[in-house]
Amino acid sequence: MPHLWIRGIGPEQVKAVSRELVAELAAICECPPDNIMLECLMTTAVFDGEIVPSYPFVEVTWFDRGLEAQDRFALAVDRYLRVGCGLAELEVAFRTYEKRNYYANGESFSPSGTDRLPEPYEEELTKLRSANRKLTEDLSKARRALQSSSGGMSTKLREALRE
Template sequence: MPHIRVRGAEKEKVRDFTAGLADELGIIAECPADWFTFEYVETTFFFDGKEDDGLVFIEVLWFDRDSEARDKIAALFTERWKKITDKIVTIVFNPLIENMYYEDGVHF
């Protein structure tokens, strides 16, 4: 935790995107880098009955931080992706509720 899910991009680009990212995120989110997990989600977008290129969609599941941290992370993700692709980048933060998050059967 935090969990970062990426879809709408090739697996190799997601791999490149995550290189060294946990250290930067740890500073912003004020937590150890090894708390972060990164997940590539293979997906297909559709529009009007046809396959579509879609967009890069990054979802952050975490115990909520302040708007300053969210702004910094959104800027960091956008900056990194714009170096990899010209696709639109959408970032969504989903706050988790601590007593509803269990690790090995114990909630936080």
């Protein structure tokens, strides 16, 4: 993992750039090169009643590594496959697996059944939950204060608050 499903680019072209591509992708993902899988799919495209060349397209399936890594990964794929193979165009799409839904040899990559977010996201989520609790408490206090003081409110003030 990651796994690159490559369409519309011949295996010989991919083979010619594969060593350097895999080395860079492994560095971006901080994983061993043998974790990167390249597969060239032999597809048949049809348009307007004719068989036409398949559009160059790479689908990347992986575990989320953050947007910065994803951007760097996409640029490397583009540089090696589009530029390196002399293609006019290339599209890259990412499909992200959740560890709890990915199994190898019958065992989940998240045996506890829970995925943890990367550390910066966990910290941000904790801060947001804390802020949400505080806002909920403040709103509850304000509602109670409004209900208890509504008896002493003027009719004009009550009507203004309703609007």
